[in-house]
Amino acid sequence: MSTAVDRNAPIGVFDSGLGGLTVAHAIMQQLPGESIVYFGDTARVPYGPKSPDTVRRYSHEIAGFLLEQGVKAIVVACNTATAHALPMLEAELPVPVIGVVGPGARAAVKGTRNGHIGVIGTEGTIKSGAYVRAIHAESPNAKVTALACPLFVPLVEEGWTNHDATWVIAEEYLAPLLRDDVDTLVLGCTHYPLLKSIIGEIVGRDVRLIDSAEETAADTRRMLSDNDILGTNEQGDYRFVASDDPAQFLELGQRFFGDALEHVEIRTFG
């Protein structure tokens, strides 16, 4: 890092939509002195079913916007964007960048006792193989059962976090985890922590659930510290930016974030 970097500049955090607010929230809790600019690409959400090239193009545009805002580091708070775009962003950005896959994978490897790890995520995240690679990088002999759960995001966005239909769908999606006897399950999509109680009940209390938000916030501290850019503010400032209607972002965002989310700016692409 050049010495010109302002250690009290904000951290840029982005997601395809609102799910990444769980990561932003964990960073606020663990690093109260850091300022944050959060970007949610609500005009183009979801990323999960879209192609790697398209997700990389969107990630590149958003990272450019965050750099214009003067961020000192970027956290990719979206599993699909991390899976497809993190290597590209690491190569092209002049600031440090981390994603959510590595922290979740490391926590799972630490947490497992029997070496059988489950990962659930969007179609894009699972097809990319990013979690399997990240887990095997830490523990080459770990057995990984990776499952796409495409309806979980729409169910959360509908607010059906404890609905009969959600139970039926979750039981079907998660059945292979029970057969494979996993003892640790990575919630590999930032929406999924909102389904924690259903998922936990179905896979059983013996299975440890890994929510990458907390892990990613811990890694964010490490990244800032390694680069000697930990903030020294008493209290950070927060900005929220979305590509679609701010009103909708506010309404849904408060489900993740509570009243701390008071105002949303808009920034469109294309």
Place this chain on the structure above:
Amino acid sequence: MSTAVDRNAPIGVFDSGLGGLTVAHAIMQQLPGESIVYFGDTARVPYGPKSPDTVRRYSHEIAGFLLEQGVKAIVVACNTATAHALPMLEAELPVPVIGVVGPGARAAVKGTRNGHIGVIGTEGTIKSGAYVRAIHAESPNAKVTALACPLFVPLVEEGWTNHDATWVIAEEYLAPLLRDDVDTLVLGCTHYPLLKSIIGEIVGRDVRLIDSAEETAADTRRMLSDNDILGTNEQGDYRFVASDDPAQFLELGQRFFGDALEHVEIRTFG
């Protein structure tokens, strides 16, 4: 219309994704001499939950692309885009344009015996009030029960057109139609015809289901004829264009369209 218009130029048909292929297919069946350029905005799908301004911006960009392809008329084969953007497109385009809301509304008014009409669609379509306005324009005393069914699109895209979860969800969404005793139901989203058997079973055989694809194709013929631009080809040509990965479009598109869909071009925005 200027006399310079080529009556054998293609018709432009667009949708947020693949659902509009049902409309393109109906046009192919009813107007085999017409060529079609179909555009599916798969990189930004779905439109249903997005704001009116964003849907208008996307529709404007796509209409511009279709004009560049030399289309003689445009069919908005997406209920959400029709609901938010049709008046704007009618005002700004130099070619005739129709949407799917008017044809479906007219068919419902013709079909109802008791004057109670149901409409189901995305959140954007229902919130816009476009169907209620279109129905009341034809029949001011009609009683309309309009319901958003946000999970139907993801369920169709998951291929769960006859899954237990789809039954649970459909029963909940459609319950108000039974209470209100509708005798005619507009499937106000181009994905919904794929759920026809579940929807039909739940609302009962006495309720007539209106699939706007057929009605829109009939209106397309009328529009072309009124403007004296009906094609005179023996057999039309078909082009399919998507904003995201053509491979995915092909795979899902064949669910709607069968083997007639062999090749997909790509065109991105932004």
